[in-house]
Amino acid sequence: MSGGTSNFQSNSRVVNWIEHRLPIFSFLDSQLHQYPTPKNLNYFWNFGSLAGIVLVIMIVSGITLAMSYTPHTDLAFNSVERIMRDVNSGWLIRYIHMNGASMFFIVVYIHIFRGLYYGSYKAPREILWMIGIFILLAMMATAFMGYVLPWGQMSFWGATVITNLFSAIPLVGDYIVQLLWGGFVVDNPTLNRFFSLHYLLPFVIVGLVFLHLWALHMHHSNNPTGVEIKDEKQDTIPFHPYYTIKDMYGLGIMLIFFAFFIFFAPNYFGHPDNYIMADPLVTPPHIVPEWYFLPFYAILRAFTSDYWVYQIISLGGTLMSAKLAGVIAMFASILVLLLLPWLDRSRVRSAKYRPLYRFFFWVFAIDCVILGWVGGLPPEGVLVTIGQWSTFWYFFHIIIIVPVVGILERPKPLPDSIAASVTSAPQAAE
Amino acid sequence: MNMKKTLTAIALGFGILAGAGNAQAAGSGPKPPSIEWSFNGIFGTYDRASLQRGFQVFRNVCAACHSLNLVAFRNLEAIGYSEDQVKAIASSYEVQDGPDDSGEMFTRPATPADHWPSPFPNSKAAAAANGGAAPPDLSLITKARGAGGDSALRVSMFHPGGFALGADYVHALLIGYKETPPEGFDLPPGKYYNEYFPGHAISMAPPLGEGIVEYEDGTAATPDQMATDVTTFLSWAAEPELEHRKNLGIKVILFLLVLTAMLYALKRKIWSDVH
Numbered sequence: 001m002s003g004g005t006s007n008f009q010s011n012s013r014v015v016n017w018i019e020h021r022l023p024i025f026s027f028l029d030s031q032l033h034q035y036p037t038p039k040n041l042n043y044f045w046n047f048g049s050l051a052g053i054v055l056v057i058m059i060v061s062g063i064t065l066a067m068s069y070t071p072h073t074d075l076a077f078n079s080v081e082r083i084m085r086d087v088n089s090g091w092l093i094r095y096i097h098m099n100g101a102s103m104f105f106i107v108v109y110i111h112i113f114r115g116l117y118y119g120s121y122k123a124p125r126e127i128l129w130m131i132g133i134f135i136l137l138a139m140m141a142t143a144f145m146g147y148v149l150p151w152g153q154m155s156f157w158g159a160t161v162i163t164n165l166f167s168a169i170p171l172v173g174d175y176i177v178q179l180l181w182g183g184f185v186v187d188n189p190t191l192n193r194f195f196s197l198h199y200l201l202p203f204v205i206v207g208l209v210f211l212h213l214w215a216l217h218m219h220h221s222n223n224p225t226g227v228e229i230k231d232e233k234q235d236t237i238p239f240h241p242y243y244t245i246k247d248m249y250g251l252g253i254m255l256i257f258f259a260f261f262i263f264f265a266p267n268y269f270g271h272p273d274n275y276i277m278a279d280p281l282v283t284p285p286h287i288v289p290e291w292y293f294l295p296f297y298a299i300l301r302a303f304t305s306d307y308w309v310y311q312i313i314s315l316g317g318t319l320m321s322a323k324l325a326g327v328i329a330m331f332a333s334i335l336v337l338l339l340l341p342w343l344d345r346s347r348v349r350s351a352k353y354r355p356l357y358r359f360f361f362w363v364f365a366i367d368c369v370i371l372g373w374v375g376g377l378p379p380e381g382v383l384v385t386i387g388q389w390s391t392f393w394y395f396f397h398i399i400i401i402v403p404v405v406g407i408l409e410r411p412k413p414l415p416d417s418i419a420a421s422v423t424s425a426p427q428a429a430e
Numbered sequence: 431m432n433m434k435k436t437l438t439a440i441a442l443g444f445g446i447l448a449g450a451g452n453a454q455a456a457g458s459g460p461k462p463p464s465i466e467w468s469f470n471g472i473f474g475t476y477d478r479a480s481l482q483r484g485f486q487v488f489r490n491v492c493a494a495c496h497s498l499n500l501v502a503f504r505n506l507e508a509i510g511y512s513e514d515q516v517k518a519i520a521s522s523y524e525v526q527d528g529p530d531d532s533g534e535m536f537t538r539p540a541t542p543a544d545h546w547p548s549p550f551p552n553s554k555a556a557a558a559a560n561g562g563a564a565p566p567d568l569s570l571i572t573k574a575r576g577a578g579g580d581s582a583l584r585v586s587m588f589h590p591g592g593f594a595l596g597a598d599y600v601h602a603l604l605i606g607y608k609e610t611p612p613e614g615f616d617l618p619p620g621k622y623y624n625e626y627f628p629g630h631a632i633s634m635a636p637p638l639g640e641g642i643v644e645y646e647d648g649t650a651a652t653p654d655q656m657a658t659d660v661t662t663f664l665s666w667a668a669e670p671e672l673e674h675r676k677n678l679g680i681k682v683i684l685f686l687l688v689l690t691a692m693l694y695a696l697k698r699k700i701w702s703d704v705h
Contacts (some may be wrong), residue, residue: 021523078499084671085670091671095675110440196601218595241700242700242701245693245696246697248693249690249693249696249697252686252689252690252693252694255686256683256687259682262581262679262681264472264676264679265582267581268581268586272574272596273574275573275574275668276574285628287548364665372587376588420609422705423705
């Protein structure tokens with residue numbers, strides 16, 4: 001890792017003995033202590049470390065839950081209730097884990113939109129950004145499988161609907177679905193393999209997070225001006241104590257928000273039907289995924305056979321079914337973000353100096369909220385049309401607007417350096 | 431400061447945005463009235479007298495057809511019965527046990543460790559005895575029939591006008607029967623018309639007739655009173671941890687507020703030399 005010169009020294013013979021064999025102390029010193037960080041980061045830069053902390057909270061609470069959980073279709077539901085009622089503080093651990101999933105997505109979505117606003121995905125941070133997208137995908141898979149584990153009605157039917165999507169894939173679709181199910185219906189083998197993978201994937205995420213941090217530390221954090229660090233003395237401050245304390249303060253705020261839901265509205269993010277044990281013979285009237293999947297669910301459902309976008313991409317319905325198109329669009333809506341560093345032609349990073357991009361950024365953000373709203377309601381009447389136009393706009397923004405704005409826009413003049421921006425606008429740093 | 435306002439707005443926005451799945455089971459009925467439950471809100475606790483009356487209603491009325499699988503007799507100590515009272519209540523029920531040393535199943539009086547016995551041996555028997563529809567287990571009914579259990583929040587992006595809690599729904603359902611369905615409503619035989627039940631045709635006969643229970647504490651057992659009491663009891667059955675949870679929550683949040691204030695002061699101090 002570059003940067004972060006360490007002039008680490010110790011008087012302890014033990015530390016020096018270890019340091020001589022494994023230079024872990026100088027490594028930590030250079031990467032967490034001396035590590036030069038732009039001095040003008042605003043509070044949106046807290047969300048990366050918050051996401052890391054929520055990941056740890058999820059792993060610790062999850063390992064604890066697994067000690068009392070039974071992954072069997074006959075026992076899973078009651079084993080969760082046993083945790084809620086008879087395990088010491090089991091309700092607390094379970095509500096931490098349940099609401100922690102929502103907190104994780106809130107924090108990560110803000111983190112991603114911060115990256116979009118300040119152009120953090122641009123060179124030389126493309127790989128950093130791409131690893132982040134893979135983390136999001138792994139999170140989604142983990143969250144989806146975790147939601148199945150309590151084996152409530154929404155667990156079962158959510159699993160049925162989502163795994164069935166893969167059957168739309170030509171040739172191998174049915175095979176993939178059987179592989180996911182471990183049989184011919186969602187049943188005990190499905191629950192078993194989901195539990196196994198739900199336990200595995202978070203550690204994959206930990207690995208990806210290390211790569212994410214490694215890539216981050218190569219070129220350091222972006223900052224609200226989007227101007228690179230030019231003079232370490234002028235532009236940066238050491239990570240510790242400045243950003244350790246700022247992150248701690250941000251953590252305090254987040255924990256208050258988190259605790260409110262754990263203690264006073266623990267089921268706010270959940271669905272009542274998941275307190276009914278799974279019954280393959282009774283379909284809930286309205287199957288909805290967890291809130292953090294709703295925008296993607298809306299994109300999936302937008303693809304009906306009369307949707308004009310579908311008509312175009314399937315050459316009038318001949319190339320693929322509407323279901324397949326919806327599945328492709330749903331996955332593409334995340335995968336297309338991998339291309340963003342190359343779609344955005346502007347050399348200016350921060351939307352602060354890009355008035356036109358800034359406008360479209362907010363339109364895009366509102367579009368995502370509308371997609372989430374539509375995704376949570378039954379696909380009826382005008383909602384279908386709204387969902388379809390919002391889906392169109394989602395892709396239109398990323399594939400057309402971002403490149404075109406990048407070429408056409410005349411950005412405002414950039415400050416000479418981070419230090420210059422701080423002295424000319426002292427309130428911007430707060 | 432602007433930044434903080436934006437962040438607060440975003441955080442609240444996410445909170446409101448979610449509450450997601452809270453679409454009512456099937457929105458074909460009127461919204462149940464919002465009741466001021468004793469256990470609502472941040473400082474809510476269960477009204478002990480109401481819990482015990484509700485238990486009486488459950489025992490004398492609901493338990494004839496509904497199970498309460500997740501509740502054990504020992505749990506009743508939490509609603510104000512003494513150990514001896516719980517033993518007495520338990521021993522008035524027979525539960526199946528076994529097999530004994532000769533391989534036979536046998537029945538014995540229940541002990542506090544036993545869970546509430548089901549009125550029917552299995553769900554098929556329950557359905558057969560109730561016109562084809564097995565009465566649902568009531569252990570989680572208030573969490574399974576409405577938004578967010580005892581949620582301190584009643585708004586979401588999907589219900590900007592506010593949503594009903596599970597307890598509101600159960601209470602409304604219990605007294606929401608109409609003798610004659612509205613003009614043009616085709617009520618299937620063996621069903622009853624209920625204003626709040628999705629689809630309105632419910633298999634459960636109106637359970638709470640005037641005077642079906644005589645309260646031990648002398649409270650007048652009106653249908654509304656019984657519905658309120660039994661819903662309180664069932665809310666406790668669904669969320670027995672509620673009082674402990676809210677109590678702990680207040681302490682945790684007060685602690686976090688003080689901690690965060692101190693971290694903020696420290697942050698200001700440490701950052702005071704950054705220009």
